[in-house]
Amino acid sequence: MKLRNLSLRTRIFIAMILLVLFASIIIASVSIFQYNEETRDYHEQRLERKERAIQRHLNNVIKETSYPVATEKVNLIFKDELNKIADIHSLQINLYDLEGSLLKSSRAILAQDTLQQCLSAEIINGISNTASHRYVDIHEENGETYQSSYTYLTDNKFKPIAILNLPYLERDDFLARELGEFLMRLGYAYLLVLIIAIGIALLLSKYITKSLQAISDKINETRLEKRNEKIMINDMSEEIFTLVSSYNSMIDELEESAVKLATSEREQAWREMAKQVAHEIKNPLTPMRLTVQNFQRKFDPNDPNVTTKVNEYSKTLIQQIDTMSSIASAFSTFAKMPAQQNENLNVVEIVKLALDIFNEDYIVFTYEKENIIAKFDRTQLIRVVTNLVKNAIQAIAKTDSPQIIVHVSELNGNVIISVADNGSGVSEENKNKVFEPKFTTKSSGMGLGLAMVKNIVETYNGTISFESEKDNGTVFKVVFPKA
Template sequence: MKLKKFSLRTRIFLAMIMLVLMASILISAVAIYQYKEQSEDYHTARLIRKEQNIKAHIKRFLNGRYNTWEVKTENLPLIFKDEIFNIANIHKLQINLYDLEGNLLISSKAGLQNNIAAQCLNAEILNSIYNTIQLNNLSNNAEHRFVDKHKENGETFQSSYSFITDNKSKAIAIINLPYLEKDDFLTNELQEFLKRIAFAFMLVLLMAIAIAFWLSKFITKSLQTISDKIISTRLEKRNKKIEIDDTSEEISILVNAYNSMIDELEDSAVQLARSEREQAWREMAKQVAHEIKNPLTPMRLTVQNFQRKFDPNDENIHSKLNEYSKTLIQQIDTMSSIASAFSNFAKMPAQQRETLNVVKIVKLALDIFNEDYIVFTSDYDEIIAKFDRTQLIRVVTNLVKNSIQAMPENQTPTIAIHVTTKSDNVVLTIADNGSGVSEENKEKVFEPKFTTKTSGMGLGLAMVKNIVETYKGSITFESVKNKGTTFKVVFPKE
């Protein structure tokens, strides 16, 4: 499992736990290594001390009044016949004496003389003794000394070899001290230390869990606040800046960067809104100019034709004058309707929340239509809501007009208007069996200026959408080409 998949809080928590775990393992490893080093140093130093003490004891005995024999190699078995056992017992160590050629002279271990393998030192050990020189810590003199270290049956043995000298410092024998490294005491000490480490580790682990939980929560709390702010940031609304106290330097930098971005975003939003308004007014001006030019052309032609053909003595002058006037009046009415349409679209609906019966107002809006194929139904006789009376009538009439204009000539038309409630909302549907909306035009239905009709400015549905959304409602539609369209208006009762 990849660490990147975990949250920052989880990663901080795991990092703290791993840090404590690795520290405890490292401390334990160092303790074990230190134990081994200390154990080796202890046994090496202990063997040296015993060897020096035993050699000093032997030298005192050789030069003492109890020795009546001449001090030379061949007399050593006689000199130490009984004393070697006392020395070995005092120093708690086995003692073997060899002559300078490596032949066993005497041993404190009973039966060693009968062991053929132990009666003579091999050539390697003899060469090592003669070729290895070490410093004596007591006399600070260099001396021949060799230590053979090996393991048997899982136990470590050291066997030291050095020379015994007479009064004239002449070597007369080789002394061998076999030494078994017993680590019972140090092992117990190590086990006790590791137990304490384990107890301390558990205590520190619990503390680390608590600290990691608090620390991760403290760090991610600020990041969560910043994350929530970033997610809720919108270009079309005013965004609040982040205000967090007592944060780290890194979090403060991030907060300041976000707040700076909000300032820049607001400036960009203002500029964008200004640009969009200017662009909208330019488009609106183009549309108004285009729509006004349409009736002006026939008006101009009518006036010019009237000028050419005007004859005061013509007996049909009155009928011709009436015809010219009728044409001009029709075009003037067209221009008036254009002006009214643009005025209604540009004018934001006033949010006059009148308490009214939606069923009654919808019926009233449908009274202006004489088409017998318009059918109105309602689940309730009375649905009370707060809405502007005039704006609701405008919504209904525009949607019904849109359905009427969508009816093909070769089809029996049907328009069904239905009013009901759902939760705390009013639901108004207008369904027709007209020509429907093609797939490529569905996204453009509510855009200003969009129309599929040969006449009109395409502002009706855009105005309806504007009104409904002003009252925190929504308008949607479903349409199937050549089968019909159903508009659904939903707005809250309150």
């Protein structure tokens, strides 16, 4: 999962835990580095202390010897004393002449074959070319680290008579054990800190994002068609306060815009409705006017057929008056919102009842099962079905082999009614206008049928949609909840 897909609260939590882990790793690394530095300093200082003590001891032997103090007499001077000094200080002592050849060692004679019998030029030069006349060689052997110090052994007048070598093995058992115990304690402490950090991170991330979550919830609930509540949060940070103030200002502007939009839409709807009503009423008024004018011009009281002509004129006027009445009824029905009736209906039976008024033999009714119960108004459901079927019949008027399939099913607690035809279909330019009031592609009619169906379905929290292909037919689908 990508980090950018995580919530802010999760990212804050992860960041805090990673920060604690990173700090723990840094502290542990610094501790181990410090231990290694202290260990190296400890061994260097211990070797220096041993070296100074042995040199003092050797100098005392030189002061008390009866032999001439010279390089060739070193074996005799330290014949019995070298091993004693080595035992006292628990350290091996090797003496070389100034050319680097081994003179005497505290190690057993049988083991001297393993000693370095002659010093390298690097060691000799290192001793002679430094101000302290001291050289330390560090090397590893069999996995263990050795330090060997080389320095001059001088006579009473500080003249070098030999090279003193002290091999020193770095034994870290005790220090390594101390480090292991320290790291174990540190690990327990880090584990406790990590547990505490997880708890604090959860609480802190929740606290930080609490205000943002409240704002997010309010924004998700914001709707243009309803009154939106402002956000009221106490103890806000400056950034959150700015965000909340901006949201509350937006709500005020949104309500003002919604009022203006609603007013504008109502005015526009009334203008459109007025134009449509005027247009529909003018259609029957024109033949009525012509009929009356013709009656005035041709009326003759002495005409023997005067009664027949009066009846014809009256019949024409009555037909046009009935047309105007149907127009008024249609607009009244469209304007009236259907009332929701909590009536349990078997949708299959109601749809079958609605289809009984049609005599077309190409209408096929199918259903998933015989009983599909839902809460709906019986009259409104019949109106939905009849309008969709009428629309389908008009769409297949010019089709050679017409067919209309009405199907009822249920899915996920919803009732689905589909009406499919194999008619001419809906063109691309008209697809966005299908559910608009007064839109029609027929020469007669007011274009209120599908708009009325949409109005009814949405009143019951349902939806209506369609799929259409030019010259291949159209499928209208109505979906509404069962309860």
